[in-house]
Amino acid sequence: MKLLVRLIHDSKPIIAQVVRDTGVLINVDRARSDAHEGEEALVDVPDESCMLVSERMRSLGAEVSILEEGIRHDEDECVDCGACISVCPKEVFSFDDDWKLQVMTKRCILCGRCIQSCPHAALSLNN
Amino acid sequence: MEKSIDEINRRICDGSARVVTADEMPDIVSELGEEGALREVDVVTTGTFGAMCSSGSFLNFGHAEPPIKMERIWLNDVEAYGGLAAVDTYIGATNKSVTQMESYGGAHVIEDFITGKSIELRAQSSGSDCYPRRSITTEIRLEDLNQAIMVNPRNAYQRYDAAVNTSDDTMFTYMGTLLPHCGNVTFSGAGTLNPICNDPNLRLIGSGIPILLGGAQGMVVGEGTQHSSAGNFGTLMTTADMSDMTSDFLRAAYMYRYGPTLYLGVGVPIPVLDLEVVRKTAVRDEELMVSIKDYGVPSRSRPVLRQVSYKELKSGMIELNGEEVRTSSLSSYRRAKLVASTLKRWIEEGQMTLCLPTRPIDPSKQAKPMRETRKVVLVQEIMLRRVVTIKEDQDITEAAKKLLRGETNHLPVLDEQGRLTGVVTTFDVAKAVARPERKVKVLDVMTRNVITTRVDEPIDIAAQKMEHHRISALPVVDAQNQCIAILHASDLGKLFKSGGNKP
Ligand code: SF4
Ligand code: SF4
Numbered sequence: 001m002k003l004l005v006r007l008i009h010d011s012k013p014i015i016a017q018v019v020r021d022t023g024v025l026i027n028v029d030r031a032r033s034d035a036h037e038g039e040e041a042l043v044d045v046p047d048e049s050c051m052l053v054s055e056r057m058r059s060l061g062a063e064v065s066i067l068e069e070g071i072r073h074d075e076d077e078c079v080d081c082g083a084c085i086s087v088c089p090k091e092v093f094s095f096d097d098d099w100k101l102q103v104m105t106k107r108c109i110l111c112g113r114c115i116q117s118c119p120h121a122a123l124s125l126n127n
Numbered sequence: 128m129e130k131s132i133d134e135i136n137r138r139i140c141d142g143s144a145r146v147v148t149a150d151e152m153p154d155i156v157s158e159l160g161e162e163g164a165l166r167e168v169d170v171v172t173t174g175t176f177g178a179m180c181s182s183g184s185f186l187n188f189g190h191a192e193p194p195i196k197m198e199r200i201w202l203n204d205v206e207a208y209g210g211l212a213a214v215d216t217y218i219g220a221t222n223k224s225v226t227q228m229e230s231y232g233g234a235h236v237i238e239d240f241i242t243g244k245s246i247e248l249r250a251q252s253s254g255s256d257c258y259p260r261r262s263i264t265t266e267i268r269l270e271d272l273n274q275a276i277m278v279n280p281r282n283a284y285q286r287y288d289a290a291v292n293t294s295d296d297t298m299f300t301y302m303g304t305l306l307p308h309c310g311n312v313t314f315s316g317a318g319t320l321n322p323i324c325n326d327p328n329l330r331l332i333g334s335g336i337p338i339l340l341g342g343a344q345g346m347v348v349g350e351g352t353q354h355s356s357a358g359n360f361g362t363l364m365t366t367a368d369m370s371d372m373t374s375d376f377l378r379a380a381y382m383y384r385y386g387p388t389l390y391l392g393v394g395v396p397i398p399v400l401d402l403e404v405v406r407k408t409a410v411r412d413e414e415l416m417v418s419i420k421d422y423g424v425p426s427r428s429r430p431v432l433r434q435v436s437y438k439e440l441k442s443g444m445i446e447l448n449g450e451e452v453r454t455s456s457l458s459s460y461r462r463a464k465l466v467a468s469t470l471k472r473w474i475e476e477g478q479m480t481l482c483l484p485t486r487p488i489d490p491s492k493q494a495k496p497m498r499e500t501r502k503v504v505l506v507q508e509i510m511l512r513r514v515v516t517i518k519e520d521q522d523i524t525e526a527a528k529k530l531l532r533g534e535t536n537h538l539p540v541l542d543e544q545g546r547l548t549g550v551v552t553t554f555d556v557a558k559a560v561a562r563p564e565r566k567v568k569v570l571d572v573m574t575r576n577v578i579t580t581r582v583d584e585p586i587d588i589a590a591q592k593m594e595h596h597r598i599s600a601l602p603v604v605d606a607q608n609q610c611i612a613i614l615h616a617s618d619l620g621k622l623f624k625s626g627g628n629k630p
Contacts, residue, residue, distance in 0.1 A: 079176070079378055079390060079459045083303045085443065086311035086455035095443070099461035117304035119178070119380035119390070119457070121230075 070108030077122035174394035174466025177458025181281035195260035197250035232387025234379035275369035285323035294423030299384035317463035318437030333484020343371030355494035412438035549573030
């Protein structure tokens with residue numbers, strides 16, 4: 001399960017602390033730091049520990065939203081062109097033997113790059 | 128051995144014609160030999176499915192009561208051509224909606240029509256004795272029209288050069304998203320399935336021959352615009368009735384920051400009359416070469432990085448300057464196969480017979496660039512030569528003073544030798560003042576990645592740079608990177624004032 005973690009105020013390294021407190025291994029997919037908006041990180045946690053981790057993060061002052069698994073792909077709009085394939089940094093997209101687009105959402109870090117590259121508005125974020 | 132078109136049509140009518148898709152042909156020829164393939168195969172079907180910007184439809188709405196001669200026309204707020212008689216118009220695929228987001232355009236109007244949606248027609252007129260009405264607004268569907276005839280000036284490009292971007296920024300083009308520093312390669316076209324690639328000398332593709340267009344049975348009108356068969360870039364003008372089209376073969380699209388376009392399926396059946404047809408339709412992806420062009424250079428003559436075959440492009444990865452680079456197709460090979468197999472089924476079922484062109488298309492034609500009689504306006508004509516600059520090691524307060532004098536909000540920063548190394552803006556100074564504890568020299572707050580222009584750069588390219596980077600001035604540098612002038616976005620307005628000779 002992916003969690004989007006937002007830290008508004010100057011803060012301690014809460015991810016390390018949450019790992020220590022809960023014993024759950026957290027994978028940081030990406031992190032961004034911005035002087036105005038604070039810090040934002042996209043993390044991957046095992047499904048069964050999702051609640052535990054997000055509760056602990058919230059108690060440490062973070063805003064946590066639970067995202068569904070990766071980019072959403074609308075099969076009706078998709079024409080299997082492949083324009084998305086080369087722009088994705090995580091190789092989420094590929095063709096199968098019949099030139100049909102395959103989407104490995106598990107790999108997605110929700111960077112959003114592919115959304116604009118799709119000419120058919122077939123890719124979107126879940127929330 | 129040769130076959131006549133009548134012989135092939137007889138077989139189509141009695142259901143015994145052997146029809147294959149163009150991607151199957153190379154292996155058939157390898158297996159049976161050319162003579163064998165000629166005996167065995169009667170028709171080869173081709174297909175392509177991709178962005179075909181130069182497309183559109185003629186529509187006739189029927190007369191209103193009281194009647195109107197429509198002079199300005201909008202369909203779901205996308206302007207259509209008003210220069211035809213009374214209630215005729217032409218809606219082009221790439222026109223953008225005047226009110227909705229720019230991602231809705233003529234292509235979307237066309238798709239909405241064929242999927243049965245209702246479209247708002249708005250029109251205005253200056254009125255006449257015979258057509259007194261001045262305006263009309265109504266809702267129409269495809270079935271309400273007398274005619275909806277798609278006529279596309281330029282479809283089915285024989286092949287198309289691949290695109291790459293050597294610049295430092297992501298570019299959004301009609302060739303899709305191009306990542307900086309050659310981060311990806313994009314291409315278009317179905318290679319071995321492409322119609323003209325299977326008849327490059329245009330022996331059998333010409334006016335009047337039947338085709339699949341957008342899922343309808345249509346025909347080739349003749350040579351397409353910008354047809355340049357001599358350089359392997361032949362094109363076709365095509366037509367078909369919109370009422371027979373389906374969204375399997377027609378999809379509106381939006382290329383980010385470029386605009387709307389229409390994805391269309393086009394397929395041409397080729398009768399296998401003689402050995403020459405067999406040889407040409409046996410073409411493989413590895414024999415079809417295109418150039419990889421650098422879209423990072425904003426010129427008609429974009430530098431070519433290398434030649435590449437459709438086989439390499441379709442493999443998903445190519446080598447460029449010693450590095451592996453991923454490729455993306457913009458056209459859909461899966462749908463191209465669907466076009467070719469649908470045509471195959473039509474012919475096998477006797478729904479479509481073939482004919483020879485009533486008029487040939489010139490295979491030796493070469494497209495010309497535009498004749499330009501007025502010279503392009505260059506940066507040197509409107510740049511400001513008296514440029515206020517600052518040195519790297521000066522104090523930030525000095526920069527603030529210079530900026531406050533109000534002549535500019537961009538200070539080019541120079542090193543000891545007078546070379547441009549950065550830019551300081553009012554915003555940079557403000558940021559520095561907000562954190563007084565650190566960052567005091569110009570060097571510490573300046574933006575180092577400076578976007579520049581040259582005296583001989585066309586003004587439109589400089590303007591696009593400013594728009595792309597959302598900045599309002601560009602230092603003008605010479606070959607030694609000396610800052611010799613500055614170009615302000617506010618000065619671009621000068622171009623439109625002086626009246627007369629400038630655009
Ligand atoms: S959001 Fe980013 S990581 Fe996810 S599929 Fe799109 S490009 Fe790939
Ligand atoms: S770019 Fe869009 S339409 Fe093309 S294959 Fe990817 S998701 Fe499908």
